[in-house]
Amino acid sequence: MRTLEGGTIRARIVETEAYPHDDPACHAFSGRTERNHTMFEKAGTAYVYRIHRSVCLNVVTGPAGRGEAVLLRALEITQGIELAAELRRLASVAKLPPEGRQLANGPGKLCQAMGIDPAFDGHDLLGVPKRDNELRLEPADGPVRIDTSVRIGISRAVSAPLRFTIAGNSYVSR
């Protein structure tokens, strides 16, 4: 859930990738640096970084000091679609599939659609909600069927089956 001045956006996480601490593709693999240090925080912390012109959001999963996280790759926006489209600067590409599929079907796109910037790096996604400008994780609505596949866009540990998508969901990145 994301609350900002313009309103509230709710979304369901439909696609993720895992980056375990002992995985060569994990940013924390070669130790702590200025860029990845929030990955070593406790589970539930946001790890936000820039790549090219985009921003990516990860949720730290390991205990403090471990350095592992899950990258959010796609969202199904369930509330505040108009605001999300505005943040993405898309005119009216905002309904149900297949039109709204392009709204948050990528790591950078979902951050833009939710108004997430590097200022959220280190933010506690499970903590007490603030009054505004908040980003937080909420419990899932129910059990879902999960598909497993290979991660996208990386050059190391290419064949590790660590990409997870909600089966049959049309909002995944591909």
Place this chain on the structure above:
DNA sequence: ATGTCGATTCCCT
């Protein structure tokens, strides 16, 4: 100080 390289996206063929 300088060079390399993306956990991406968009546009083109």
Place this chain on the structure above:
DNA sequence: GGGAATCGACATA
């Protein structure tokens, strides 16, 4: 499916 854009973090010197 392929390549360019583009910039900060990181490694090397």
